[in-house]
Amino acid sequence: MHRHGAHLIDATSARFALWAPDARSVSVVLEQQPAIELLPEKDGWFTGIAPAQAGDNYHYRIDGQLQVADPASRYQPEGVHGPSQIVDVAGYHWQHPWQGRPWHEAVIQEMHVGVLGGYQGVAGQLSRLSGTGVTAIELMPVGQFPGERNWGYDGVLPFAAQHTYGSPHQLCSLIDQAHGHGLMVMLDVVYNHFGPDGNFLHQYASPFFREDRQTPWGAAIDFRRPEVREYFIQNALMWVCDYRFDGLRLDAVHAIDQPDFLVELAQRVRAAVEPGRQVWLVLENEHNQAFLLEQGFNAQWNDDGHNALHVLLTGETEGYYEDYKHKPIDKLARCLGEGFVFQGEANRHGQPRGEPSGHLAPSAFVLFLQNHDQIGNRALGERLSRLCPPAALRAATGLLLLSPMIPLLFMGDDDGSRAPFLFFTDFHDELADAVREGRRGEFAHFAAFADPDQRERIPDPNARQTFDTSRPDGHDVLAGWHGLYQQLLAIRHKQLVPRLPGSRALGAEVLGDKALSARWRLGDGSTLRIDLNLAHQAQPVALPETALRLFDSSDNAHPDSTLSPYSCVVSLLPTRQEAP
Structure with missing residues (x-):
C-alpha cells in the first residue's frame, strides 16, 4: 500500500x-x-x-x-x-527525551489552540498547568480547516496542521516544551467526516464515500476500502510518530460503521511506537461499545457521567439531558459503580444503547464536568460557573478530581472561569448564512428560544466577536478556584495515583434525591469512599470514623453524621477495611 x-x-x-x-x-x-x-x-x-x-x-x-x-x-x-x-x-531537533507517563497518572486539560493564541500561546500555559497538577493537555483538532477560526471539526485536510496556529516546526516545539514540563500532549482527531469547504475528494475519489450510509455530515466514509483505512491510519501514525503526540482522542466514532477499523488502528499505533513509550488512545462513542475498551483503547469519554451530573447541578432536562431526568442520582450511582449508565437500555428515542461495562476498570472512563461540546453547543456558551451554585460545583469538582476515573478539564475550569465558550466558524457567503441559520434552528425546540426573536440572541458563529468572546478571561473567575484545583490534584497525586493500578468499583448507594456514597477497592487493598450531596439541604449519612479524611468541600472541621448541603467528603479507609 x-x-x-x-x-x-x-x-x-x-x-x-x-x-x-x-x-x-x-x-x-x-x-x-x-x-x-x-x-x-x-x-x-x-x-x-x-x-x-x-x-x-x-x-x-x-x-x-x-x-x-x-x-x-x-x-x-x-x-x-x-x-x-x-x-x-x-x-526538527527534539530537546527532551520522553517516554511519556502511564495512563493512571492522567489529568487532562482540553484546549483550543486558536483562542489561546496559536502554538506559542499554548506554550505559555504549560508551566502554570504543570504547577496546578495537570499531567496532559489535549488539543482540539488542528487539521487544516477553511478560514482562520473554527473549532477544528470542519477540517478538510487532516494531515496539515492549521497554518494560522503556526508552522509544523512550531507545533513540534510546543510538544517538545510540554514534554520538558512533564506533560503528555494529546490530539483530538476527526475520522468520521470532512468539512464542507475545500474538500474535493468527491470529484476524483468518490469511492472514499458510500452514499448508502448517511451521517449528520452527509455520505459516510467507506471504511471497507483498504485505501481509505490506510489514509486515516497513516494520519494517526504521523501524529504519533512524526510529531510525537502522546495520544489521540478519536471524535464521534459512532459515525464509523466498521469498528474493526478502530481495532486495526489501535493495533497499528501500538506496533509502531518504540518499546517503553506510553501512548494513550481514547474514544468518543455514543454507542458505549465496551468491547473496544479491551481492544487497544485506554478509555472512553463518559458522557453518561457528565449528563447525570449536569442534570443534578442545573435541573436542565431538555435535549439529550431528557435521558437523565428520571432519578439522575441513580444514574450517577450506576456510572460510578459500573462505568456506563446506558448498557443496552433504550434511550429517549426508544433505541437500545450501550453494552455492559461493569467488568472494566474505573480508568477505562474519562469523567468530566465540562468540555468543548457541553459548553460550546449551548446556545450562549455558558459554563457551569454561571449555571449552578458555586458550592455545588465545588462538591462536584471534588468528585471529578478524586474519583479513580480519569479526570478531564476544559481550559478555564481550573480558574473557575465564567467566560463563555461559543461555537465559531469562519465561513462566507451562502455557507455562512446556512451555518448561522442552522445553528439558530437547532434551538427552536428549546423553551428559552421557541420565540424567533429570542433565537436572534444566539451569536453568529462567523462573527469575529464570537471568537474573541470565547477567549478565556483570567479576571472573570470564581474566587479561590485555582487553589481548590491545586489542593485536590495534590491529594490525587500523593494519595490516589500510587494506588490506582488494579482498582475496581465496589458500587454506589443512593442516599437521597441528590446524594450518594460510592466506594472503590484500590490497588493496595485500601478503600476509597466518596460521599456526595448536591442538594441544598443536609443528608444523613454514616461517615467512617477510622478513615483518613482526604477532602471535605464543606470545610467542616468536626464532621457529624450528616452530609452538609452541597458537599463532597472523600475518605481513605485502611487496607481491607470495608466502609460501613
Whole structure:
C-alpha cells in the first residue's frame, strides 16, 4: 500500500502518491516547474518522483483541469484553497527525551489552540498547568480547516496542521516544551467526516464515500476500502510518530460503521511506537461499545457521567439531558459503580444503547464536568460557573478530581472561569448564512428560544466577536478556584495515583434525591469512599470514623453524621477495611 501524499526521498527529490480512482490523469504542479505526469497504477493510484525539497509548494491537477491541494498535504501556508507544501518534520531537533507517563497518572486539560493564541500561546500555559497538577493537555483538532477560526471539526485536510496556529516546526516545539514540563500532549482527531469547504475528494475519489450510509455530515466514509483505512491510519501514525503526540482522542466514532477499523488502528499505533513509550488512545462513542475498551483503547469519554451530573447541578432536562431526568442520582450511582449508565437500555428515542461495562476498570472512563461540546453547543456558551451554585460545583469538582476515573478539564475550569465558550466558524457567503441559520434552528425546540426573536440572541458563529468572546478571561473567575484545583490534584497525586493500578468499583448507594456514597477497592487493598450531596439541604449519612479524611468541600472541621448541603467528603479507609 502506498503512503498517501508527498514524501522526501532525499534533499532534492520527493515521491508523490494520490489515490484518485475517478481520474483519467494526474500531474503534480510544482512552482516554477513544468507539470510532471504521475503514472497510473492499479486500484486507482497515481505515483511518481519529482525534483523537490522541503518548503516547495505544489498542487495536483486532475484530468488537466481540476487543481486541488494534496488530500494528505502536510502544510497549507495559504489555507485550504492554496498550494500544499512539502514538509520535513524529521528535521526538527527534539530537546527532551520522553517516554511519556502511564495512563493512571492522567489529568487532562482540553484546549483550543486558536483562542489561546496559536502554538506559542499554548506554550505559555504549560508551566502554570504543570504547577496546578495537570499531567496532559489535549488539543482540539488542528487539521487544516477553511478560514482562520473554527473549532477544528470542519477540517478538510487532516494531515496539515492549521497554518494560522503556526508552522509544523512550531507545533513540534510546543510538544517538545510540554514534554520538558512533564506533560503528555494529546490530539483530538476527526475520522468520521470532512468539512464542507475545500474538500474535493468527491470529484476524483468518490469511492472514499458510500452514499448508502448517511451521517449528520452527509455520505459516510467507506471504511471497507483498504485505501481509505490506510489514509486515516497513516494520519494517526504521523501524529504519533512524526510529531510525537502522546495520544489521540478519536471524535464521534459512532459515525464509523466498521469498528474493526478502530481495532486495526489501535493495533497499528501500538506496533509502531518504540518499546517503553506510553501512548494513550481514547474514544468518543455514543454507542458505549465496551468491547473496544479491551481492544487497544485506554478509555472512553463518559458522557453518561457528565449528563447525570449536569442534570443534578442545573435541573436542565431538555435535549439529550431528557435521558437523565428520571432519578439522575441513580444514574450517577450506576456510572460510578459500573462505568456506563446506558448498557443496552433504550434511550429517549426508544433505541437500545450501550453494552455492559461493569467488568472494566474505573480508568477505562474519562469523567468530566465540562468540555468543548457541553459548553460550546449551548446556545450562549455558558459554563457551569454561571449555571449552578458555586458550592455545588465545588462538591462536584471534588468528585471529578478524586474519583479513580480519569479526570478531564476544559481550559478555564481550573480558574473557575465564567467566560463563555461559543461555537465559531469562519465561513462566507451562502455557507455562512446556512451555518448561522442552522445553528439558530437547532434551538427552536428549546423553551428559552421557541420565540424567533429570542433565537436572534444566539451569536453568529462567523462573527469575529464570537471568537474573541470565547477567549478565556483570567479576571472573570470564581474566587479561590485555582487553589481548590491545586489542593485536590495534590491529594490525587500523593494519595490516589500510587494506588490506582488494579482498582475496581465496589458500587454506589443512593442516599437521597441528590446524594450518594460510592466506594472503590484500590490497588493496595485500601478503600476509597466518596460521599456526595448536591442538594441544598443536609443528608444523613454514616461517615467512617477510622478513615483518613482526604477532602471535605464543606470545610467542616468536626464532621457529624450528616452530609452538609452541597458537599463532597472523600475518605481513605485502611487496607481491607470495608466502609460501613
